[in-house]
Amino acid sequence: MQRIPLTILCITLAACGEGGGGNSETTITPPEPDPPSPLVFLDSMPRNTTSNVAGYQARFDLVYHGEANANYDLRSTCEATTFTVLRNVVDLANQSGDQLVNHKFTCPEASTAAGQEISVNTTIANESFEGSITFDTVSDLPSLNVLQTREINTDDVDTMFSNYIAGALLDELDLPPLVEFVILTFIVDLVSSAWQNLASPNASSDVVAQQVEYSSVDPDGSATHNLSGLIAFPNTDDFISREQIILLTHATGSTPSLLEDSDAWYILANLFAAHGYLVIAPDNLGRGSTDDAPETYLLANRTGTNAIDFVLRVLQDDTYTPFYNDETITLNIIGYSQGGHSAVASWLELLRHHPNLQASAVYLGGAPFDLYRTFRGVLQAVNEECNGDGYCSLVDPATHVPFATDRILPGMIEFTDVGVFLDDIVDDEELDAGFVSGFLDASPDYDNLRSLLQLNSFTNIANAESVFNDPGTTLHLYHSEYDRLVPATNTDAFLEVLNGNVAIIHHSDECNSTSFRLIFEAIDKVGVVHTLCGLNMLDEVFAELR
Structure with a gap:
C-alpha cells in the first residue's frame, strides 16, 4: 500500500519535466533583420x-x-x-x-x-x-531692403498699357513687316473689344513702385538675402485697405524689379496698385539681382518657396500693413505661361507649409503643367515622330529647342542631380542627336532627367484628392486651343487631375474666338496666339479685381 504514493509522485515529477529523463524546451532566437x-x-x-x-x-x-x-x-x-x-x-x-x-x-x-x-x-x-x-x-534674420523707388502719377498709369501695345508688344512678337501689318488689324480689334480694361484702367491713385531685395533660400537650401522683386502700392492717404494682396508670378523673359515700362508684369502691378492693392511680384532666381546664376525656370519647389518667402517678408514689415486688412488678408495669385506654372507652385507652397495664409483665387493660363510631356514633345518633333501627340503636333523646333537648351535645362542641371552635364546634351545651342534618341528610347542615362521633369509636373499627381484639397480657393484656367508655344493639352490634362478636388472655372471661350482662329490660320509664327491670350486673361482678371 505504501508504493502507490511514490508512483504518483514520480508521475507528477515526470510531467513537470523534473525527472525520469524528461525533455527540456529549446528557445529559438530569430535572426537579426538586415539593416535598411x-x-x-x-x-x-x-x-x-x-x-x-x-x-x-x-x-x-x-x-x-x-x-x-x-x-x-x-x-x-x-x-x-x-x-x-x-x-x-x-x-x-x-x-x-x-x-x-x-x-x-x-x-x-x-x-x-x-x-x-x-x-x-x-x-x-x-x-x-x-x-x-x-x-x-x-542664426541670421530675414530682411527686406528697398533699392530703388519710382513714383508714377495716374496719367502715366493710364497710358502704360497703350504705350506697351504700340511699342514693346510688337517688339516681343518679332514679326516680319507684312505679317506685322496683318496682326495690327487684329490687335486694334482686341484693344477695342477684349482689352478695354487694360487700355483704360482709370487709375484712382498715384503709385509707388519699389525695387527690393529679400531673404529666402538658394536652390540648394542655403540662406540668401539678395533675391529681387517688385512691390507696388497706392501713393495716397485716401483709400480703403483691401482684403487681398496680389502675388504676380511673371512670364518668360520678364523681370518686374527692373521697373521698366516695357515689361507687361511691371505694368500690371502698377494698374492693380492704382486701384488700392498691395502688389508683390518676385523675380525668379536667376533674374534681377541674381542674373549671374541660371534661372530656376519651372523648378516648382524652388519658385514656390521663393515667391511665398517674398510674401512673408512683406507681411513681416510694418511699412506695408496700411495697405491690407490684416485680420482677413488672403492672396490672389496671378500667372501666365511660365508664371502659370509658378502660380500653381506658389499656391501649393501655401497649402503645404503656410496654413495660416490662404489663397482666395489663383488665375493661371498657357502653362506647361505637364513639363515632362511638353519637353518630350519638343524632342519628338526634332526626331520627326509626333504621331498625332498633342504635346508635339504644333511644335516648331527652331522656336522650341531654345526653350529647352537656354531655359529649362541650365537651371535643372545646375541645381539638381540630373546625372549629365549641359555640354553632354547641347551642341552649339542644338540638342545632341544622341541625347534626343536616348531620351525618347528610355536610355537609363537620362532616368534622372526624365524623373526631374516629372517631379516638376502637376498632371501626374496620384493623390490629387489630398494635394489639391483647398475649399477656400478657386482656380481660373485659360488656354487657347490655337496656342503654338505651349500645347493646350497641358490644361486639358490639368483639368482632369483637378476635377472634383478644388473649385475650378475654366474660361474655355476666352481665347478661342473667331479672331484667334483667324490669327492662327493667317500667321504660323510661334508665340503670337500665346501672348495675345495672356493679355486677354489679364484684362479679364483686372476687370474682376479692380
Whole structure:
C-alpha cells in the first residue's frame, strides 16, 4: 500500500519535466533583420551638401523613387508636420518604383540649432530603405531692403498699357513687316473689344513702385538675402485697405524689379496698385539681382518657396500693413505661361507649409503643367515622330529647342542631380542627336532627367484628392486651343487631375474666338496666339479685381 504514493509522485515529477529523463524546451532566437539599405534621394531641400541653412527657413523636402501603397516612417528633430505628394512616373529604365515620393516637412518654428535632421524609412519591393539629411542652421534674420523707388502719377498709369501695345508688344512678337501689318488689324480689334480694361484702367491713385531685395533660400537650401522683386502700392492717404494682396508670378523673359515700362508684369502691378492693392511680384532666381546664376525656370519647389518667402517678408514689415486688412488678408495669385506654372507652385507652397495664409483665387493660363510631356514633345518633333501627340503636333523646333537648351535645362542641371552635364546634351545651342534618341528610347542615362521633369509636373499627381484639397480657393484656367508655344493639352490634362478636388472655372471661350482662329490660320509664327491670350486673361482678371 505504501508504493502507490511514490508512483504518483514520480508521475507528477515526470510531467513537470523534473525527472525520469524528461525533455527540456529549446528557445529559438530569430535572426537579426538586415539593416535598411541606403535610400538615394533624387532631390532634397536642403541638398545633402548644404551646411548653412537659413535659421528662418522652416520647410524642407525629400524626394526619391518609391512605389504605390508603401508605408513611410518620417522623422525630424524639429517635430515637423509632414505631407507626402505622390506622382506617377513613366518611361524609366532602371527604377523599381512606380512613383516619385515628395515628403514635405514643416517645422513649427525657425531654429538655430546645430545638427538638424529629417529622415524617412520606407519599404520598396519588400526591401527596407532609410535615408536622412543632416544640416546646421545659421542664426541670421530675414530682411527686406528697398533699392530703388519710382513714383508714377495716374496719367502715366493710364497710358502704360497703350504705350506697351504700340511699342514693346510688337517688339516681343518679332514679326516680319507684312505679317506685322496683318496682326495690327487684329490687335486694334482686341484693344477695342477684349482689352478695354487694360487700355483704360482709370487709375484712382498715384503709385509707388519699389525695387527690393529679400531673404529666402538658394536652390540648394542655403540662406540668401539678395533675391529681387517688385512691390507696388497706392501713393495716397485716401483709400480703403483691401482684403487681398496680389502675388504676380511673371512670364518668360520678364523681370518686374527692373521697373521698366516695357515689361507687361511691371505694368500690371502698377494698374492693380492704382486701384488700392498691395502688389508683390518676385523675380525668379536667376533674374534681377541674381542674373549671374541660371534661372530656376519651372523648378516648382524652388519658385514656390521663393515667391511665398517674398510674401512673408512683406507681411513681416510694418511699412506695408496700411495697405491690407490684416485680420482677413488672403492672396490672389496671378500667372501666365511660365508664371502659370509658378502660380500653381506658389499656391501649393501655401497649402503645404503656410496654413495660416490662404489663397482666395489663383488665375493661371498657357502653362506647361505637364513639363515632362511638353519637353518630350519638343524632342519628338526634332526626331520627326509626333504621331498625332498633342504635346508635339504644333511644335516648331527652331522656336522650341531654345526653350529647352537656354531655359529649362541650365537651371535643372545646375541645381539638381540630373546625372549629365549641359555640354553632354547641347551642341552649339542644338540638342545632341544622341541625347534626343536616348531620351525618347528610355536610355537609363537620362532616368534622372526624365524623373526631374516629372517631379516638376502637376498632371501626374496620384493623390490629387489630398494635394489639391483647398475649399477656400478657386482656380481660373485659360488656354487657347490655337496656342503654338505651349500645347493646350497641358490644361486639358490639368483639368482632369483637378476635377472634383478644388473649385475650378475654366474660361474655355476666352481665347478661342473667331479672331484667334483667324490669327492662327493667317500667321504660323510661334508665340503670337500665346501672348495675345495672356493679355486677354489679364484684362479679364483686372476687370474682376479692380
